Amino acid sequence: xxxxxxxxxxxxxxxxxxxxxxxxxxxxxxxxxxxxxxxxxxxxxxxxxxxxxxxxxxxxxxxxxxxxxxxxxxxxxxxxxxxxxxxxxxxxxxxxxxxxxxxxxxxxxxxxxxxxxxxxxxxxxxxxxxxxxxxxxxxxxxxxxxxxxxxxxxxxxxxxxxxxxxxxxxxxxxxxxxxxxxxxxxxxxxxxxxxxxxxxxxxxxxxxxxxxxxxxxxxxxxxxxxxxxxxxxxxxxxxxxxxxxxxxxxxxxxxxxxxxxxxxxxxxxxxxxxxxxx
Amino acid sequence: xxxxxxxxxxxxxxxxxxxxxxxxxxxxxxxxxxxxxxxxxxxxxxxxxxxxxxxxxxxxxxxxxxxxxxxxxxxxxxxxxxxxxxxxxxxxxxxxxxxxxxxxxxxxxxxxxxxxxxxxxxxxxxxxxxxxxxxxxxxxxxxxxxxxxxxxxxxxxxxxxxxxxxxxxxxxxxxxxxxxxxxxxxxxxxxxxxxxxxxxxxxxxxxxxxxxxxxxxxxxxxxxxxxxxxxxxxxxxxxxxxxxxx
Ligand code: HEM
Numbered sequence: 392x393x394x395x396x397x398x399x400x401x402x403x404x405x406x407x408x409x410x411x412x413x414x415x416x417x418x419x420x421x422x423x424x425x426x427x428x429x430x431x432x433x434x435x436x437x438x439x440x441x442x443x444x445x446x447x448x449x450x451x452x453x454x455x456x457x458x459x460x461x462x463x464x465x466x467x468x469x470x471x472x473x474x475x476x477x478x479x480x481x482x483x484x485x486x487x488x489x490x491x492x493x494x495x496x497x498x499x500x501x502x503x504x505x506x507x508x509x510x511x512x513x514x515x516x517x518x519x520x521x522x523x524x525x526x527x528x529x530x531x532x533x534x535x536x537x538x539x540x541x542x543x544x545x546x547x548x549x550x551x552x553x554x555x556x557x558x559x560x561x562x563x564x565x566x567x568x569x570x571x572x573x574x575x576x577x578x579x580x581x582x583x584x585x586x587x588x589x590x591x592x593x594x595x596x597x598x599x600x601x602x603x604x605x606x607x608x609x610x611x612x613x614x615x616x617x618x619x620x621x622x623x624x625x626x627x628x629x630x631x632x633x634x635x636x637x638x639x640x641x642x643x644x645x646x647x648x649x650x651x652x653x654x655x656x657x658x659x660x661x662x663x664x665x666x667x668x669x
Numbered sequence: 670x671x672x673x674x675x676x677x678x679x680x681x682x683x684x685x686x687x688x689x690x691x692x693x694x695x696x697x698x699x700x701x702x703x704x705x706x707x708x709x710x711x712x713x714x715x716x717x718x719x720x721x722x723x724x725x726x727x728x729x730x731x732x733x734x735x736x737x738x739x740x741x742x743x744x745x746x747x748x749x750x751x752x753x754x755x756x757x758x759x760x761x762x763x764x765x766x767x768x769x770x771x772x773x774x775x776x777x778x779x780x781x782x783x784x785x786x787x788x789x790x791x792x793x794x795x796x797x798x799x800x801x802x803x804x805x806x807x808x809x810x811x812x813x814x815x816x817x818x819x820x821x822x823x824x825x826x827x828x829x830x831x832x833x834x835x836x837x838x839x840x841x842x843x844x845x846x847x848x849x850x851x852x853x854x855x856x857x858x859x860x861x862x863x864x865x866x867x868x869x870x871x872x873x874x875x876x877x878x879x880x881x882x883x884x885x886x887x888x889x890x891x892x893x894x895x896x897x898x899x900x901x902x903x904x905x906x907x908x909x910x911x912x913x914x915x
Contacts, residue, residue, distance in 0.1 A: 428693040433685040441703040448704035472725040490715025500740045514787030521779035528776045547723035553737040564765045619685045621787035
């Protein structure tokens with residue numbers, strides 16, 4: 392024990408601290424990370440409020456397993472199916488990575504929907520978090536499109552025909568439908584180009600969009616702070632106090648007043664509920 | 670929320686933060702715990718249920734079931750509801766109008782519900798809508814999960830198949846008619862004509878049975894080896910396409 396003397400004068404620690412300070416002075420990351428990690432959030436947060444982070448973790452897992460799959464996958468109609476077979480049957484742990492990517496996709500949909508449900512039932516999308524919701528809704532739509540575009544890549548019968556149907560459905564949309572379908576198919580028919588197009592959409596276009604929107608989502612969340620659950624003890628206490636104050640004010644006025652009791656007369660500064668304006 | 674309610678919320682939230690706890694570790698440990706469980710569940714599932722790979726793509730053969738991933742089942746079910754309906758309820762309702770309305774409503778939720786109340790039991794409309802949407806999506810997904818037959822047990826996305834129609838559909842697929850014909854979006858687009866609405870020509874099953882014994886054009890091969898019963902089945906199937914089987 393006595394030999395490991397890591398005190399403030401230890402040169403390694405000093406050098407490390409200096410390096411951190413150097414970077415921090417120029418970028419503010421240390422300060423920023425400190426702020427992010429140690430900022431206060433409401434005392435009571437629900438377990439349901441972990442679902443957003445879980446969705447993000449699953450997105451990270453999809454990214455990692457996806458990168459590994461991309462090392463073996465060949466986006467060419469003649470070899471795609473075979474490369475999936477190799478991944479599934481020959482590559483070490485390949486079946487596991489592919490399995491995780493496939494199950495992860497389903498899990499992500501489930502978790503994102505649950506997260507949406509919690510935000511909805513908590514009323515967390517209300518002022519000032521409206522735009523957080525909008526970025527989230529776009530993330531949900533992009534997550535679904537990830538599923539759609541990834542499905543084709545296996546290049547087996549089920550996936551192929553389901554995608555044909557999906558693209559035909561797209562083509563039936565008015566005005567832009569046929570153009571979008573042509574873009575997806577890389578032409579008027581399903582062909583060799585279609586697969587590599589789906590591959591690039593699945594690998595680059597949507598993940599890029601999702602990373603951007605997760606960034607925006609997180610920025611808004613940390614800027615606005617995570618919402619307090621509507622049933623937190625603190626909030627219930629405030630509510631009770633306001634109710635009491637209201638009643639007290641009522642009682643006070645009754646003996647004097649033949650006039651009507653005002654509906655809202657809180658002691659805590661609750662603003663009047665004005666109809667119309669918002 | 671009006672200006673005053675917004676101010677009230679901000680003040681109340683600032684108070685909540687003031688009395689709050691640091692993000693690390695009080696929220697972080699929960700996040701990490703649940704995320705780890707979720708990833709463990711995914712790994713568990715991929716070990717327990719090994720991924721499979723189906724038949725390789727063969728655009729000419731269609732003995733498959735064109736099933737999407739489960740999270741699109743509700744859209745496929747929607748399609749079936751509107752398929753073959755009257756002009757007021759065309760398929761475009763399912764493919765375009767309903768999904769887009771859902772999407773717009775989803776994005777616009779915070780601008781539609783702007784009240785200050787956050788407790789769900791004081792938001793009856795939101796509560797009702799939420800439960801209705803969950804029930805709708807759940808029910809449609811359940812329908813989609815159960816309906817192997819709905820999408821055609823033989824791979825043709827047809828509904829209304831009775832026993833004869835089913836047998837005829839199986840013959841149709843088994844004999845590679847889809848190599849030249851398209852039925853309801855399945856099969857090659859050519860060289861044979863799209864047969865999706867063949868029944869609307871009003872011909873009898875016997876007519877089509879005779880037709881496939883000796884197609885006049887010369888491109889389509891003659892199918893002369895069916896049993897009389899099979900001719901009856903495939904004739905019935907062809908005569909009902911688009912009218913009974915759609
Ligand atoms: C890929 C998908 C998504 C990811 C990675 C994600 C991530 C997160 C994270 C990490 C949080 C922090 C709080 C929490 O975990 O609950 C959060 C909060 C939030 N999310 Fe998402 N989210 C996604 C999808 C959505 C969707 C689909 C919606 C709704 C349409 C949404 C709306 C919100 C809102 C309004 C908040 C703020 C809630 C609050 O402050 O209490 N998000 N999201």
